[in-house]
Structure formats: structure tokens, C-alpha cells
Amino acid sequence: MAEFEPVLLANVGKDESWTRRVYEETGGYQAVRKVLGKIAPKDVAETVKASGLRGRGGAGFPTGLKWTFLPQNHPGPIYFCLNADESEPGTFNNRVLMEDDPHQVLEGMMISCYATNCKTAYYFMRCEYPLAYKRTLNAIKECYAAGYLGKNIFGSDYSLDIFLHRGAGAYICGEETGLIESLEGKRAWPRIKPPFPAVEGAFRKPTVVNNVETAACVKHIFDRGVDWFKSIGVPPDPNNPRDAGSYGPKLYCLSGHINKPGCYEAPLGITVTDLIEKYGGGIWKGRKAKACIPGGISMGILKADEFHCPLDFNGPGKFGCLGLGTAAVVVMDETVQMVDYLMNSARFFSHESCGQCTPCREGTSWATKLLTRIKAGKGRLKDLDLLAEIGDTIGIMPGTTICGLADGAAWPLKNTLKKYRGELEEYIKRTNPDGWANTEPVRALQLLSIH
Amino acid sequence: MAERILTDEMIAEINEFVSRYPSKQAATVPALHIVNEKLRCVPRQAVVEIAQILELHPSQVQDTLTFYGYFKQDKPGGNCRVWVCRSIACALRGADELLEHMEHKLHVKAGETTADGRISLEYAECLGACEHAPCILAGDDLHKSVSQEQADKLMAGIK
Numbered sequence: 001m002a003e004f005e006p007v008l009l010a011n012v013g014k015d016e017s018w019t020r021r022v023y024e025e026t027g028g029y030q031a032v033r034k035v036l037g038k039i040a041p042k043d044v045a046e047t048v049k050a051s052g053l054r055g056r057g058g059a060g061f062p063t064g065l066k067w068t069f070l071p072q073n074h075p076g077p078i079y080f081c082l083n084a085d086e087s088e089p090g091t092f093n094n095r096v097l098m099e100d101d102p103h104q105v106l107e108g109m110m111i112s113c114y115a116t117n118c119k120t121a122y123y124f125m126r127c128e129y130p131l132a133y134k135r136t137l138n139a140i141k142e143c144y145a146a147g148y149l150g151k152n153i154f155g156s157d158y159s160l161d162i163f164l165h166r167g168a169g170a171y172i173c174g175e176e177t178g179l180i181e182s183l184e185g186k187r188a189w190p191r192i193k194p195p196f197p198a199v200e201g202a203f204r205k206p207t208v209v210n211n212v213e214t215a216a217c218v219k220h221i222f223d224r225g226v227d228w229f230k231s232i233g234v235p236p237d238p239n240n241p242r243d244a245g246s247y248g249p250k251l252y253c254l255s256g257h258i259n260k261p262g263c264y265e266a267p268l269g270i271t272v273t274d275l276i277e278k279y280g281g282g283i284w285k286g287r288k289a290k291a292c293i294p295g296g297i298s299m300g301i302l303k304a305d306e307f308h309c310p311l312d313f314n315g316p317g318k319f320g321c322l323g324l325g326t327a328a329v330v331v332m333d334e335t336v337q338m339v340d341y342l343m344n345s346a347r348f349f350s351h352e353s354c355g356q357c358t359p360c361r362e363g364t365s366w367a368t369k370l371l372t373r374i375k376a377g378k379g380r381l382k383d384l385d386l387l388a389e390i391g392d393t394i395g396i397m398p399g400t401t402i403c404g405l406a407d408g409a410a411w412p413l414k415n416t417l418k419k420y421r422g423e424l425e426e427y428i429k430r431t432n433p434d435g436w437a438n439t440e441p442v443r444a445l446q447l448l449s450i451h
Numbered sequence: 452m453a454e455r456i457l458t459d460e461m462i463a464e465i466n467e468f469v470s471r472y473p474s475k476q477a478a479t480v481p482a483l484h485i486v487n488e489k490l491r492c493v494p495r496q497a498v499v500e501i502a503q504i505l506e507l508h509p510s511q512v513q514d515t516l517t518f519y520g521y522f523k524q525d526k527p528g529g530n531c532r533v534w535v536c537r538s539i540a541c542a543l544r545g546a547d548e549l550l551e552h553m554e555h556k557l558h559v560k561a562g563e564t565t566a567d568g569r570i571s572l573e574y575a576e577c578l579g580a581c582e583h584a585p586c587i588l589a590g591d592d593l594h595k596s597v598s599q600e601q602a603d604k605l606m607a608g609i610k
């Protein structure tokens with residue numbers, strides 16, 4: 001097999017890689033020139049569909065297919081929202097792209113907008129990324145100055161405006177309908193689907209919401225062709241009719257107890273072990289790995305003996321996790337206590353729940369309270385059953401919540417209780433040997449400094 | 452009638468955003484950012500004035516404002532907002548201890564502003580800089596792999 005050549009991160013590390021000059025010197029804005037006015041928008045979408053590109057934001061929905069859900073011959077306007085609100089703990093691949101190669105993202109956006117007949121695009125970026133904001137804003141200005149944005153871009157008869165929109169810090173804005181509500185100036189409360197955004201999205205018009213890395217991939221599909229894209233990754237599993245295959249390069253974010261944390265580009269399907277050894281330089285301080293999160297905290301957890309798990313869209317699912325998610329691998333060494341990890345993830349989700357649906361709002365904060373009690377050495381074994389019950393009842397599967405946040409909150413609970421129940425029981429017995437006698441009512445506990 | 456808070460420049464800036472969206476309401480978050488940047492909070496009077504510009508009811512702007520923890524209303528925050536990330540990747544590398552150390556040094560709890568008005572100490576759920584854990588965002592500057600000693604220097608350097 002040929003040596004894998006990174007393309008998404010090819011410019012990262014170069015001097016002034018974020019400028020149009022460097023981007024064009026390295027072949028930038030050639031793909032968009034090949035497409036605009038030369039290939040019909042419908043065929044551009046077909047090409048992306050044929051490439052098998054799946055959205056890199058977390059859900060892994062086929063991008064080309066998503067575009068075809070737009071109503072045919074709609075009089076417009078059709079909006080395009082770039083989801084640059086990654087807030088999943090462990091995830092920072094979009095930040096790297098936006099800080100170090102913003103033009104790559106913009107070029108992918110231009111092609112995507114052209115394919116979907118969209119003339120106004122909103123670049124929705126979280127406010128915690130001041131440097132990415134600055135560089136993207138500058139890149140957009142450079143594009144307007146060069147005639148790459150605005151009226152009749154690249155001399156074609158296609159016009160496109162991209163507006164950078166800054167969020168205000170809320171994980172839920174990464175959910176596509178939450179993002180749309182926030183863009184419209186409201187609280188980011190996800191909408192009940194259907195109607196899906198493709199039919200009725202931003203400002204009640206058909207809308208495409210794509211992730212930053214997805215847009216970057218679109219650019220490379222037109223630079224290098226569908227065959228190149230399909231030659232990377234893993235084909236569909238013949239035994240799983242729901243597996244659409246996982247093609248293309250992927251950015252993996254490696255963090256936690258690792259020698260060389262960072263954002264690395266590798267083919268979809270690389271195993272956790274390979275990622276840690278080949279890219280991450282092994283576990284820090286010569287310790288042993290205990291577990292890892294395969295794709296952001298909402299995906300669940302892998303034990304050290306499951307590190308042969310391939311990181312493609314269907315790999316982590318085979319090991320009892322929710323999925324690949326954002327491919328953010330957070331490694332934990334042998335010193336980590338699972339109760340701390342659980343507490344951290346529960347706290348995150350209870351803080352970030354938008355509060356719209358009762359199972360999520362109450363369930364996440366209840367889990368946090370229970371874990372606070374357990375952590376404080378006042379837990380009882382029955383609390384683990386309660387946690388398991390919360391994990392089973394707050395998720396989206398029974399259709400009791402509008403969006404997937406509750407499901408994301410449930411997976412770490414379900415997964416950890418299944419894989420590490422013994423350790424959690426041990427912790428409770430050790431820290432609260434008297435059991436019932438030493439337990440306080442859970443309602444009396446305050447959430448830790450939530451304001 | 453309370454005195455006007457929004458300056459002509461702020462209003463002009465907000466109006467510039469209005470032209471980007473098909474609905475005036477969409478300029479709400481940008482407007483809140485504009486006011487927050489200048490005043491380090493968004494007072495109630497500013498909410499009323501933003502609502503006027505965007506042809507909304509003040510409660511609609513207030514509703515949006517309160518959803519995003521980023522905006523504070525009651526009193527101006529410190530000169531510099533210092534966010535300490537406490538998400539799992541940072542926590543694994545000592546973020547909770549770092550935040551505790553800083554709370555102790557600054558004599559404030561996360562969410563509060565120091566008595567001298569220099570620093571508003573806050574925690575962030577995830578700063579998206581997990582490869583540099585534990586990390587701190589001070590104003591617009593990201594500080595990477597921050598030790599307690601480096602945090603001391605950072606805090607001392609903020610005017």
C-alpha cells in the first residue's frame with residue numbers, strides 16, 4: 001500500500017499558511033476554478049455523492065445525499081451554514097484548519113455553495129476561537145478583494161457572499177437546528193425534525209449545514225478526484241446493510257495522557273493502537289493505558305484491551321460505543337479513576353443541556369448530583385443502578401428528546417457502568433464503608449459552582 | 452427615560468450586521484457582542500435599545516442574552532476574562548487543580564471578578580485546544596500547557 005499523504009493538513013506549519021498568497025502558491029483555488037461554470041451544480045453534488053464523503057461533524061451522514069434533500073427547482077434563497085461550533089470535549093480539528101488554513105475551508109465552502117445553488121452562506125464560529133476568527137475574517141476579506149467572493153466570482157456568472165457569524169459559547173449550537181436558531185438571534189433550542197433544515201432551515205428557507213472539515217474534504221475531492229478519495233478508508237461491511245463505508249482522510253485529535261498530543265491526519269479505519277503508537281508517541285511517563293474515548297465524550301469509552309478498534313464510522317459501534325463522533329481520541333492512563341471521568345462528562349452535559357426537554361435537563365443534572373455524592377464518598381451501591389436507569393431513559397432512542405445531546409450524555413454513563421462497574425462499586429465501598437448510614441439525600445447537594 | 456447607553460458607533464456597527472441577514476432579529480447576538488466588547492457587560496437599558504434597533508420586544512433580546520453564559524448583565528466584568536478549560540482532556544492534565552490554584556491566588560471563585568477589577572476568572576467547558584492541555588484563554592490569547600507557576604506569571608501580567 002502506498003504511503004499515506006496528508007492533504008488536509010498539508011499546509012499546516014508553513015510560514016503564513018493562513019494567507020491567500022501561500023494558499024495559492026500551493027495550488028489553492030484551483031479546484032473551485034475547475035468547477036464554477038464548468039460543471040453543472042447538480043453534477044457537482046453527484047460527484048460528492050459518488051465519493052462517499054460522510055459528514056465529519058459527528059453523525060457521519062453522507063454529504064452528497066444531504067444536499068439532494070434540498071427541494072428541486074426551489075426559487076430560493078437557499079442558505080448554507082458552515083458549522084464551526086465544535087465544542088465536543090477532546091475535539092479541535094476544525095480549529096487547526098481554521099487557524100492554519102482558512103482558505104482551504106473557504107474554497108470547500110464555495111464549491112459546496114455552488115453545488116447547492118446557495119448564494120448566501122453563514123460561517124457560524126464559536127466565540128472561544130479568537131485566532132481562528134481573526135484569520136478567517138482576514139481570509140474572507142482577501143477573497144472579496146480578489147473577486148473570489150461577491151458578485152460573479154472567479155469571472156463566472158455565479159455570485160456568493162460568506163458572512164462570518166460569531167456564536168456566544170454554547171455546545172448546543174453545534175447541533176444543526178440549534179445552530180440555525182442561534183443564527184436567527186434566538187436561544188439555541190433545537191427544533192423538532194421534520195421539517196429537516198434541507199426543507200425548512202435558516203429563516204424558514206432550505207438550508208444546508210455542513211462541518212468545517214467536510215467542506216475541506218469537498219475541495220480535495222475536486223482537486224484529486226473521486227477515485228483518489230475512495231482509495232482511502234474502508235469499504236462498506238458486506239454483513240452490515242446500514243454501513244455506507246468510510247472513505248477519505250480524517251483528522252484525528254489525540255489528547256490526554258499521551259506523549260505527543262495533536263491533530264493528525266490518517267486514513268479512516270486506523271486503529272486506536274496505531275494512532276497512539278505511530279502518531280502520539282505512546283502513553284506518557286511510560287505508563288500503561290487504561291481506557292480512551294474514541295470520538296469526543298459523548299461516544300462512550302473503550303477499554304485498553306479494545307484498542308484494536310478501527311476508527312471508522314462503524315468501528316467504535318462494534319465495541320459498544322455510540323460511534324466515531326468527531327474522532328477525538330482522549331487517552332487515559334492507569335492512574336485515572338472512572339468516577340472522575342464520569343463526573344467530568346456528566347458535569348459537562350448538565351451544564352450544556354439547553355433545558356428544553358425534561359429527560360435531558362433533569363436527567364443530566366440528576367446524574368451530576370449522584371456522581372457528586374459518590375465522588376464525595378457518600379455514595380451507595382444503589383446509586384449505580386440509578387445512574388444506569390438515567391442512562392437508559394434520557395437518550396434519544398425512545399424519542400423522548402428533541403436532539404441528540406441527551407443521547408450523548410447517556411453513552412458515557414451506560415458504557416462506563418457496563419465496562420467498569422466493578423471499579424465503581426469498589427470506589428463506593430472503599431469511600432463509604434458504612435453504606436446507608438453515611439449517605440445524604442442527593443437533593444441537598446449543590447452542583448459544583450454552576451452559575 | 453433612562454439615558455441612552457448605545458453610542459452612535461455601536462448603533463452603526465449593529466446596523467451593518469442587520470444588512471447581512473434576511474431578518475433583523477438575526478443581528479441579536481452580533482449586537483450583544485458589540486455592546487459587550489465596549490461595556491464588558493450588557494446592561495438592561497442596552498437590551499431595550501438593541502430591541503428598538505432590531506424592531507423586537509426587549510424580552511426577545513433578553514431571552515437570547517440569558518441563554519448564552521458569555522454575556523453578563525449586572526455589572527461590568529474585569530478588564531480581562533480568563534477562561535480555564537475544565538473539559539476531560541484538560542482535566543486529565545490537571546485543569547481542576549489549576550483552576551483551584553487560581554481561585555486561591557485571586558481570592559475569587561470561578562465566575563467572579565477580582566476586587567481590583569483586573570480579572571474575571573471563569574471556567575470554560577471546552578476551549579477546543581485539547582492538545583495544549585491544560586489551557587487558558589486570557590482575552591484573545593490562548594495559553595498552552597499552563598503550569599501553576601506559569602498561571603501565576605500570567606495573572607500577574609494582566610493589567
